[in-house]
Amino acid sequence: MNKPSILVVEDDTAVRNLIATTLKLHDYRYTTASNGAGAILAASSHNPDVVLLDLGLPDMDGVEVIRRLRSWSNMPIIVISARSDDTDKIEALDNGADDYLTKPFSVEELLARLRVTQRRLALMGDGGESVFENGKLKIDYASGCAYIDGEQLHLTPMEYKLLCLLAQHVGKVLTHTFLTQNIWGSSYENDVASLRVFMATLRKKLEKAPDSPQYIQTHIGVGYRMLRVE
Numbered sequence: 001m002n003k004p005s006i007l008v009v010e011d012d013t014a015v016r017n018l019i020a021t022t023l024k025l026h027d028y029r030y031t032t033a034s035n036g037a038g039a040i041l042a043a044s045s046h047n048p049d050v051v052l053l054d055l056g057l058p059d060m061d062g063v064e065v066i067r068r069l070r071s072w073s074n075m076p077i078i079v080i081s082a083r084s085d086d087t088d089k090i091e092a093l094d095n096g097a098d099d100y101l102t103k104p105f106s107v108e109e110l111l112a113r114l115r116v117t118q119r120r121l122a123l124m125g126d127g128g129e130s131v132f133e134n135g136k137l138k139i140d141y142a143s144g145c146a147y148i149d150g151e152q153l154h155l156t157p158m159e160y161k162l163l164c165l166l167a168q169h170v171g172k173v174l175t176h177t178f179l180t181q182n183i184w185g186s187s188y189e190n191d192v193a194s195l196r197v198f199m200a201t202l203r204k205k206l207e208k209a210p211d212s213p214q215y216i217q218t219h220i221g222v223g224y225r226m227l228r229v230e
């Protein structure tokens, strides 16, 4: 499989060069942009497979770049946030970003995120499948049943809905707001608390060792992601 082409959007020259060098070293193709306007132009002219987007840009907010890209494209977007403030990441995810990296990040982290996104890309062709499989997990959408290692999971309707949401977006970080909106149509404090409870009971049934989960990863203060299991 061809390595995907990456659009790197970063105004900090040192960071941009570091990312470019890393990508080059690992045989990725890439183009760069140093501001929001340049990013939108490069995205439409090069149609990259993945966008690495710094949220703090000189000419416009990174979230605005996401909104504009999302108006015509589903290309995966990984945001890079220098700010430790979770609200930026969450806003970016809620506006359609797929994943995030927090500065300072290591080269290994960057490559790991790209691999996750590549696996997602490889899966994107098979939408509309009636059966979802990931490691030992299997969901049969037609019958509304989920199995682990061939054994049926006895899930409540809410747990099943939650599992399906995570599965449909496997590899992507889903925010608390996204999940509660999709489950209850609202996002009150209570809903987030309920979400935690349902997630805990779902994990108890799904994960062999709920303390070191294999399928569902927690992003503290942000949300959850279903991992692709080999």
Ligand code: CA
Pocket (backbone or CB within 6 Å): 010, 011, 012, 054, 055, 056, 057
């Ligand atoms: Ca910046």
